[in-house]
Amino acid sequence: MLIDFFLKLKSHKLPVSIKEYLTLLEAMGKGLIGPSVDEFYYLSRIALVKDEANFDKFDRAFSEFWQGVETIPGIEAQVPLEWLLKQVELTLSEEEKKQIQALGGWDKLMETLKQRLEEQKGRHQGGSKWIGTGGTSPFGAYGYNPEGIRIGQDKGRNRSAVKVWDQREYQNLDDSVELGTRNIKVALRRLRRFARDGAPEEFDLDTTINQTARKAYLDIHMRPERHNTVKVLMLMDIGGTMDDHVKLAEELFSAAKTEFKHLEFFYFHNCLYDFVWKDNRRRHAERTRTWDLLHKYGHDYKVIFVGDATMSPYEILQPGGSIEYFNEEPGAVWVKRVAEVYSKCVWLNPEPEEIWGYRQSIQVMKELMNGRMYPTTLAGLERAMRVLSK
Amino acid sequence: MRFSGSADYVSTEDLTLAVNAAITLQRPLLVKGEPGTGKTMLAVQVAKALGVPLLEWHIKSTTKAQQGLYEYDAVSRLRDSQLGDQRVHDIHNYIVKGMLWQAFSRDEPCVLLIDEVDKADIEFPNDLLRELDRMEFYVYETRELVQAKQRPIVFITSNNEKELPDAFLRRCFFHYIRFPDKETMEKIVAVHFPKLKKALLREAMEVFFEVREVPGLKKKPSTSELLDWLKLLLAEDISPEALRSNDRKTIIPPLHGALLKNEQDVHLFERLVFMTRAKGG
Numbered sequence: 001m002l003i004d005f006f007l008k009l010k011s012h013k014l015p016v017s018i019k020e021y022l023t024l025l026e027a028m029g030k031g032l033i034g035p036s037v038d039e040f041y042y043l044s045r046i047a048l049v050k051d052e053a054n055f056d057k058f059d060r061a062f063s064e065f066w067q068g069v070e071t072i073p074g075i076e077a078q079v080p081l082e083w084l085l086k087q088v089e090l091t092l093s094e095e096e097k098k099q100i101q102a103l104g105g106w107d108k109l110m111e112t113l114k115q116r117l118e119e120q121k122g123r124h125q126g127g128s129k130w131i132g133t134g135g136t137s138p139f140g141a142y143g144y145n146p147e148g149i150r151i152g153q154d155k156g157r158n159r160s161a162v163k164v165w166d167q168r169e170y171q172n173l174d175d176s177v178e179l180g181t182r183n184i185k186v187a188l189r190r191l192r193r194f195a196r197d198g199a200p201e202e203f204d205l206d207t208t209i210n211q212t213a214r215k216a217y218l219d220i221h222m223r224p225e226r227h228n229t230v231k232v233l234m235l236m237d238i239g240g241t242m243d244d245h246v247k248l249a250e251e252l253f254s255a256a257k258t259e260f261k262h263l264e265f266f267y268f269h270n271c272l273y274d275f276v277w278k279d280n281r282r283r284h285a286e287r288t289r290t291w292d293l294l295h296k297y298g299h300d301y302k303v304i305f306v307g308d309a310t311m312s313p314y315e316i317l318q319p320g321g322s323i324e325y326f327n328e329e330p331g332a333v334w335v336k337r338v339a340e341v342y343s344k345c346v347w348l349n350p351e352p353e354e355i356w357g358y359r360q361s362i363q364v365m366k367e368l369m370n371g372r373m374y375p376t377t378l379a380g381l382e383r384a385m386r387v388l389s390k
Numbered sequence: 391m392r393f394s395g396s397a398d399y400v401s402t403e404d405l406t407l408a409v410n411a412a413i414t415l416q417r418p419l420l421v422k423g424e425p426g427t428g429k430t431m432l433a434v435q436v437a438k439a440l441g442v443p444l445l446e447w448h449i450k451s452t453t454k455a456q457q458g459l460y461e462y463d464a465v466s467r468l469r470d471s472q473l474g475d476q477r478v479h480d481i482h483n484y485i486v487k488g489m490l491w492q493a494f495s496r497d498e499p500c501v502l503l504i505d506e507v508d509k510a511d512i513e514f515p516n517d518l519l520r521e522l523d524r525m526e527f528y529v530y531e532t533r534e535l536v537q538a539k540q541r542p543i544v545f546i547t548s549n550n551e552k553e554l555p556d557a558f559l560r561r562c563f564f565h566y567i568r569f570p571d572k573e574t575m576e577k578i579v580a581v582h583f584p585k586l587k588k589a590l591l592r593e594a595m596e597v598f599f600e601v602r603e604v605p606g607l608k609k610k611p612s613t614s615e616l617l618d619w620l621k622l623l624l625a626e627d628i629s630p631e632a633l634r635s636n637d638r639k640t641i642i643p644p645l646h647g648a649l650l651k652n653e654q655d656v657h658l659f660e661r662l663v664f665m666t667r668a669k670g671g
Binding site: 015017019020023026027030032033038039042043045046047049050051052055205206209210247 | 403562566
């Protein structure tokens with residue numbers, strides 16, 4: 001039975017391994033948990049899921065699996081009644097309690113419910129759902145029981161078994177959605193790589209002793225100091241269609257600033273042309289020629305474009321396409337130049353990846369970047385950083 | 391041995407189960423969570439509750455896995471050889487035991503905390519695979535195999551700054567400490583400040599959860615910030631009335647510096663308060 005559970009997790013693309021599955025079985029064998037679905041949920045999560053980003057996936061898989069389950073030896077007998085009891089207690093109103101009295105008291109009612117549960121199982125062989133969601137069972141989270149007593153799904157489920165995974169509390173830890181400054185930092189940190197580079201400055205004690213012992217004379221060794229050698233050039237789209245994404249761009253900016261020793265920042269508008277600028281308020285007064293940019297920053301810089309690449313395709317492909325001034329060479333030429341000079345170069349696009357296909361300019365830009373365009377989700381950033389740090 | 395929370399530490403149901411799974415199956419437990427939710431405290435409290443010694447190994451960016459096993463002190467040996475010290479003939483005198491070795495050589499079980507494992511080099515967890523899995527390692531200098539007499543209960547905390555390798559994760563149990571809900575939070579506060587007045591606590595909690603909900607904060611205040619803040623409120627003898635207001639959004643709570651640690655956050659917060667105030671007036 002649990003093999004199906006394991007396969008279910010696999011089919012939800014959870015990275016579970018056989019070793020972890022065996023650990024789970026071992027834990028169950030040692031009697032770590034009682035026959036409660038709640039505890040089984042916790043235990044299986046502890047043993048099988050090793051990243052909170054996957055908790056949501058796990059919750060979904062778990063919920064799906066348990067909805068389809070008919071019998072789990074040991075669990076089936078105890079849980080439903082106790083759970084049910086809580087449910088009914090919590091949601092009954094005064095009138096309903098009187099009704100129960102009329103039906104012959106609480107115990108009798110529970111007896112009836114129990115009976116009904118067994119009957120139902122007999123009748124709907126293989127098809128009826130376990131006590132839980134769905135409404136085909138006589139009682140449960142989303143149904144009505146035959147006496148007309150509602151067992152609610154909103155109220156009073158706070159401590160019940162289903163809630164824990166049906167609530168999907170870990171939804172926003174899923175790495176394909178949320179993106180905060182801290183998350184970006186974590187992703188950018190992948191880029192931060194310590195490398196020994198430059199002139200030897202530090203006395204290397206271990207190598208010195210080792211070499212001295214080997215050669216039988218004092219052989220002093222020096223080594224270069226460790227420092228962060230990653231150099232980053234960020235080019236960000238500003239204004240126009242990017243206004244919607246300003247907050248995200250700002251977060252990216254503040255995250256990036258603390259992560260690298262050599263970080264240069266420039267802005268452009270819509271598409272890269274002859275000029276970039278550092279201060280958006282004085283963009284017309286203080287501009288840097290893009291040629292100078294290419295000459296000044298060595299080709300070991302890694303270039304990150306941030307922009308939605310959403311514009312008229314003419315702005316990329318035609319000379320004079322810029323909406324601000326007459327550019328002699330089309331934007332495409334400039335982007336190509338950057339991509340050629342800097343072999344490590346990516347484009348981060350805050351627009352959702354699903355709609356890229358419908359915007360011609362995004363397609364064009366992606367092609368110019370040799371396909372290295374990534375969404376600004378955590379997963380997208382990870383992909384981008386992996387490309388950059390290769 | 392079973393852990394069931396302690397007088398000074400509020401443990402949720404799932405956390406208790408995770409700790410007990412780690413104790414029973416003798417696997418390391420990896421704990422993650424927002425900063426300030428009590429990851430490190432967990433190991434301290436488990437050791438206290440079980441009445442076993444605690445060994446702490448704090449990881450820095452320069453820490454090597456080898457340092458947790460042992461270090462060979464070649465420099466003292468070189469010096470001793472020149473001074474003609476007799477100790478020099480026995481290599482064992484120059485092997486300095488690391489935290490893992492110390493934990494392995496104990497006769498009774500103990501709790502070993504490997505704190506902030508993500509701070510170290512990316513290869514660090516990979517270098518500890520066999521050590522944590524089989525609880526043994528080989529000392530090349532003396533050619534001996536060190537095996538754990540009693541497998542220690544290992545807690546590993548991570549702040550998620552680096553991803554840990556899959557091979558490492560597969561050998562651990564994993565628990566993510568969620569930010570506590572109001573109910574749990576009240577329990578936590580009660581544990582730390584048993585004499586706190588009900589009225590003050592209620593007001594303080596309201597303010598705290600409101601501040602947490604301010605949109606756009608870079609670092610939301612966490613449990614440890616709340617506890618610090620309450621300590622300050624008590625020390626300054628602030629009355630519950632000072633925290634109360636008809637419209638709480640129009641006052642800046644006293645001593646808010648304890649809750650917001652980031653200059654930008656403080657600015658943002660103050661700006662929001664002024665904006666609501668201007669609108670209201």
